[in-house]
Amino acid sequence: xxxxxxxxxxxxxxxxxxxxxxxxxxxxxxxxxxxxxxxxxxxxxxxxxxxxxxxxxxxxxxxxxxxxxxxxxxxxxxxxxxxxxxxxxxxxxxxxxxxxxxxxxxxxxxxxxxxxxxxxxxxxxxxxxxxxxxxxxxxxxxxxxxxxxxxxxxxxxxxxxxxxxxxxxxxxxxxxxxxxxxxxxxxxxxxxxxxxxxxxxxxxxxxxxxxxxxxxxxxxxxxxxxxxxxxxxxxxxxxxxxxxxxxxxxxxxxxxxxxxxxxxxxxxxxxxxxxxxxxxxxxxxxxxxxxxxxxxxxxxxxxxxxxxxxxxxxxxxxxxxxxxxxxxxxxxxxxxxxxxxxxxxxxxxxxxxxxxxxxxxxxxxxxxxxxxxxxxxxxxxxxxxxxxxxxxxxxxxxxxxxxxxxxxxxxxxxxxxxxxxxxxxxxxxxxxxxxxxxxxxxxxxxxxxxxxxxxxxxxxxxxxxxxx
Numbered sequence: 001x002x003x004x005x006x007x008x009x010x011x012x013x014x015x016x017x018x019x020x021x022x023x024x025x026x027x028x029x030x031x032x033x034x035x036x037x038x039x040x041x042x043x044x045x046x047x048x049x050x051x052x053x054x055x056x057x058x059x060x061x062x063x064x065x066x067x068x069x070x071x072x073x074x075x076x077x078x079x080x081x082x083x084x085x086x087x088x089x090x091x092x093x094x095x096x097x098x099x100x101x102x103x104x105x106x107x108x109x110x111x112x113x114x115x116x117x118x119x120x121x122x123x124x125x126x127x128x129x130x131x132x133x134x135x136x137x138x139x140x141x142x143x144x145x146x147x148x149x150x151x152x153x154x155x156x157x158x159x160x161x162x163x164x165x166x167x168x169x170x171x172x173x174x175x176x177x178x179x180x181x182x183x184x185x186x187x188x189x190x191x192x193x194x195x196x197x198x199x200x201x202x203x204x205x206x207x208x209x210x211x212x213x214x215x216x217x218x219x220x221x222x223x224x225x226x227x228x229x230x231x232x233x234x235x236x237x238x239x240x241x242x243x244x245x246x247x248x249x250x251x252x253x254x255x256x257x258x259x260x261x262x263x264x265x266x267x268x269x270x271x272x273x274x275x276x277x278x279x280x281x282x283x284x285x286x287x288x289x290x291x292x293x294x295x296x297x298x299x300x301x302x303x304x305x306x307x308x309x310x311x312x313x314x315x316x317x318x319x320x321x322x323x324x325x326x327x328x329x330x331x332x333x334x335x336x337x338x339x340x341x342x343x344x345x346x347x348x349x350x351x352x353x354x355x356x357x358x359x360x361x362x363x364x365x366x367x368x369x370x371x372x373x374x375x376x377x378x379x380x381x382x383x384x385x386x387x388x389x390x391x392x393x394x395x396x397x398x399x400x401x402x403x404x405x406x407x408x409x410x411x412x413x414x415x416x417x418x419x420x421x422x423x424x425x426x427x428x429x430x431x432x433x434x435x436x437x438x439x440x441x442x443x444x445x446x447x448x449x450x451x452x453x454x455x456x457x458x459x460x461x462x463x464x465x466x467x468x
Contacts (some may be wrong), residue, residue, distance in 0.1 A: 003295075003316035004263075009341055012292075012315035014051060015061045016373070019307035020298045021049065023220075024315065027281035029080035030109035034313075035059055038073055038159075044323065045397055046073040048087075052112055065114050071099055072119060077160035079169060079281060083193055088160055088171060088196065090123020093139050094153045101125035101132075102156060102173065105189055123171065123189055123199045127151040128237070131201035133175040133187055139386040140371065143414055158184065159220035160468045161279050162196070162422075163231060163253075169196040170231075170253050172221045175204060182214035182271055186221045186235075207248060208257040216240065217271040222279040223253075230330050234277035234291065236265070243267035245277050247334035258332040261295070261326050264343050267284065269389055272299055279317065289320045289337070313370050318342060366407035366438035367421040377402050385415040397443040414438075447466040 003009035011099035014035070021037040028034070035051045050065035067075045072089035079086045090103040102123035107114040124130040127150035134154040137145050141152055158174030169191040177183040189199040210216070221234040224233040229408045231250045239246065239259055243266060244257040266274035278292030296313045343356050368382065374382020376402035385396040390408045393415035398401035421440065 002314060003317070004342060007340065008319045010317045010319075012317060014060050014315060015059065017312055019310040019312055021313065022276060022294065022297050023076070023279075024276070024292070024294050025078045026077070026277040028291055029085055030083040031055065032109060034061070034085070036076065036080070036289075037062075038076065038077055041068060043396060048073040048148045050114060063113050063295055066105075066116065067257075069083045070105070070116070070119065072105065075158060075160045075173075077155055077162040077171070078195070078362065079164060080109065081111055085114065086162070086196055088122070088162055089182075090119070091156045092153050101130065101154070102171070103162065107426055108334070120197075120425075122245040123195060124144055125154040125174075127154060127157065130154070130189065130199070131203070132156075133177065133185075133202065133204060134174070135179055136181070137179070139384070159222075159279070161221050161223045163223040163225060163281070165225065165231065165253065167194045169194065170223065171196070171199055172223055173202075173219065175202075177212060178214045180214065180228070182217060183212065184217040184220055184271070185212060189451040191251070195198075199202060203254055205254060205256055207256045207259055210239070219272060222277045226281050226333065227326070232333065234262075235259075236273050236276050238267050238271050238273065241267070247337050249330050249333050251330070253302065257331060257334060260338055262334070268299060272431060274299065287326075288319050291318045291320060291342070292316070293318065306421055308453040343387070363441045365410075365440055366416065366439070367405055367418040367440060370416040382416065382418045385417065389391045394441065394443050403443060405440060406443050407438050409438045
């Protein structure tokens with residue numbers, strides 16, 4: 001889609017743009033502008049693309065600046081300190097030597113292509129070490145594992161954001177507050193110095209007049225300095241059933257104002273939206289604020305072939321005038337932004353409601369019990385994948401040669417695959433089991449009928465609480 005009407009906008013011209021680029025971060029460093037985006041190149045494999053531009057010039061074609069082998073690109077955030085770019089990224093997995101938490105790498109902003117140094121751990125993913133919050137077990141945690149005293153290993157599965165305040169860096173990351181999916185929240189760790197070599201213990205954010213519950217989801221938090229004494233956060237979220245880009249402000253980074261929606265977006269997959277703020281660095285001026293937005297974010301697994309029928313996203317920079325002096329009170333900033341009418345030319349159509357299960361292809365029940373772990377996709381009978389959305393479960397199956405059926409349960413973070421579904425065809429047990437509600441589909445048959453686009457179209461338009 002083009003940039004929104006009614007507000008001064010500058011489209012960002014990005015050569016060789018790919019449909020699945022997202023998690024954009026924009027900053028200036030050493031006289032250059034940089035734009036970083038993430039791409040998914042295989043199942044659970046990501047890379048970071050970098051574009052550079054001198055002042056008042058267009059961006060260069062993208063270069064892969066952080067390949068997947070560096071294990072930084074799933075959630076990377078960027079900062080500029082004394083002419084050097086800092087990249088913070090990485091996840092934590094139980095008993096993994098390579099993925100222990102958030103790591104830091106640096107590169108000179110004056111050298112192109114960027115040459116990143118070795119990454120070092122700065123925020124441990126074990127709650128006992130960093131105080132991070134994680135209530136959702138992921139592989140290799142068994143799905144029904146009892147909760148450890150300090151919580152599960154922190155996944156850090158949402159985009160990170162870094163903001164500089166005085167002589168410290170503030171690192172914002174996702175906190176999953178519920179055992180099943182949903183209830184995405186934000187936590188903060190503060191660096192011990194200006195360069196982010198290490199960070200202190202995490203603290204959960206507190207929002208005024210906001211309820212923490214499984215249906216409220218802050219997808220990621222993009223924070224920037226607001227003048228010299230405050231912080232501004234823009235973030236994609238679904239709050240009380242309303243999707244869009246929300247605004248909040250804070251003096252110190254832990255206590256934030258009530259989230260206020262400044263751009264409405266349709267809710268997809270029950271917890272996501274297709275408009276994302278661009279994570280931007282640098283303070284604002286007294287006359288106006290510039291906000292970057294990525295529209296038409298592609299929320300599925302990225303494949304070169306899958307972009308054939310998918311519209312390219314648009315990246316837009318909006319200049320919103322304050323109409324006089326800057327707001328005199330911090331609490332008035334987000335209401336002023338909301339009043340500037342950053343909105344779609346016509347309200348985005350709400351997805352039409354679909355009937356509850358059984359939907360075409362999906363049936364109540366599961367095939368049989370599986371253990372944690374991917375299993376043997378070459379010769380094995382069954383296994384499981386760590387995914388959170390039903391269409392991703394189907395896509396994982398299509399990449400596993402032995403997988404013909406999948407059973408999915410959002411409550412239990414369970415996507416199980418099977419070569420055969422022995423009981424009652426594709427509907428093994430036609431009732432909830434231990435309080436959970438499983439759904440099963442013959443994925444190969446779905447693929448033969450038109451496959452993944454059909455599945456996405458159905459699930460995009462359906463309230464997940466009704467079907468899975």
